[in-house]
Amino acid sequence: MQTLQSLTEDAKALANGLPVAAARSPAKVIPIQVISAKDEVARALQICNACRYCEGFCAVFPAMTRRLEFGTADVHYLANLCHNCGACLHACQYAPPHEFAVNIPKAMAEVRGKTYADYAWPPALGSLYQRNGLTLSLALVAALTLFLVLAVVLQGNGLAALWGADLGGNFYRLFPHNLLVGMFAPVFLFVVFALFMGVRRFWTEIKPATSGVDVGSAAAAEATSDVLRLKYLDGGHGQGCNNEDDAYTQQRRRCHHLTFYGFMLCFAATGLATVYHYVFGWAAPYDLPSLPKILGAVGGVSLMLGTAGLWRLNFKRHPQHGDARQKPMDLGFIALLFVVSASGLALWLGRGTPALALLLCLHLGAVMALFATLPYGKFAHGVFRSAALLRHNTEKRQPNPIGLGAD
Template structure:
């Protein structure tokens, strides 16, 4: 884009009879209604600045006088929806300004997940990936596995009371499971990487354009792992159904995040056991994979149960009601994966082993199939936004006002 000096020189040249030159016009992407609303409330907040110290959104806001599409996407994914700014705002509804930052940001976040989905044709799944769809997918995949087990031999006898010796690989061989899940896992990683790549490409120029330093990456990692901005800006926690602060939301997120991480670590370590050391599954206590999986499964069940309760009881002004089905679907899948995994372990020597195995595998496959098009994506996009924030705040403030 041309600077003011270049435009002035162009005008002087024309006035002196110089050659005319076509000035390229850079098109500005049109904003949706949700993006326009975020830009509107940010203009009001930028004039007020009462919430400047609450979270990363407001220091980032003070570095801007205008809010383009990329700026709005960046700020929306910085917001952790704690609700503190809504309860502190003198311009919140029923004021005629009707400033509701958490709700406006939540609506744009949902839009960014769909806009940056890969492949783009599947972006609409964000609007359809609800509780009913998630459970229907689990039921369909479980039925497919049950039929596969029956056709493998034994008919109904393969589903109840089959002599598997507490070893589910006798029903579904290890290589078969790897062949089923490896392509799905690789697709999930690739789809999420492509989505966040598009997001990063758009927001990087709007956030100073500087490269990521080691210090910025370290601080962003610290912010992500501690869920720093789920403290309400003052350490007392988020708002939920009323004006009271609570740390329940932060604790439930921590249990869910670290429970999932431990379960994933258990699976990864078991893969190393199998292919590197030749130690065949199934494993039992006190093996490290089983210990990680058991602790992670319990944490995941407690965390998702807490998130379900908080999601159902949270005040509607604190978020986007249209995204509740997607949120609840993701929470339900995580809970079902953890619960069925623990049940499979506890009932591995009972006649129910085959049925529980099909249910667990169906839930895991449904979870992974929907990861790029469900609530899981918000963690990936938020991490990218925090990384850009910790990079941007280390650059000179172009406006010279506000603080980081």
């Protein structure tokens, strides 16, 4: 079996045009199967740097060609720049079962998951990334829903307050607007602050390794475009990425778009409703054709369709495309988004039915569970990846330090 030492030396020899055998050294033998995820990425990228067949696939490989060695900051940066499209795995001549066993998507996913935990704020809560799975997410929804149900029953007329209460279609008679703001605003502010602190630590580490230059307006505009278009889920050729096999598909990109823009429309609906309430004095609830209701309805349907598609694709995904240990976290986040959107639409459609109170408790429980897990779940990948794209679009505008890259 080849070792980390020999593989690294082989890749360096190939990169310098030397015979492979001349670079071999028997010293310091380290079995591949026991090296860390970070070292595995560095090993694989040394081989990729000698081959460069995938140089035009995504942002990772042009960024890779600007480096001859891969320190911790470089690996963390490249791992979060990777969109896990899977194209490089199916194109690689050194992928398993080759003895080099190069699997960039899997290695990058393992490092990416570790960076979320390592950069979490507060640091003590970083371990929540490993525990934030499907079962925990759904259990949290059930627990918070039950808590709200009990609150309604105890504060009202028993079960009559939960089913069939005459609320006139206005759920604010059950939970006043200011009470809901008092419940959710502190959690939302904590989520924003925790994610900001985490990505700031990530940025501080990778900035010196990515030219050290501050982000310019052109780089920021291009990075924003890359994020909004999900540019790097096109497989490098516009045909889409891989999912269960080596066939290209646009399904993952489309489902991600439905999910992302659905979430943003729902967020915009909530934000606009806040402006209506506090600035213009227009009390909720709102109905069609009001703008908050239109944004919320379109966003809710989009979010439901997107998460349902991602759920199906996740179960069909090629097992070599990522880190299997993170699958419960992925599914937990998808499930939470689906339950939030489905319960929100059900609450709107059932506003004039006896089930209004129960639907409201379910929706609020799901939203609370989503908020509570946002800083320590799959949501973080979008924040870290956007930061990595900002650094990539800044770095590529600088002279290549080794003069060998595609930039």
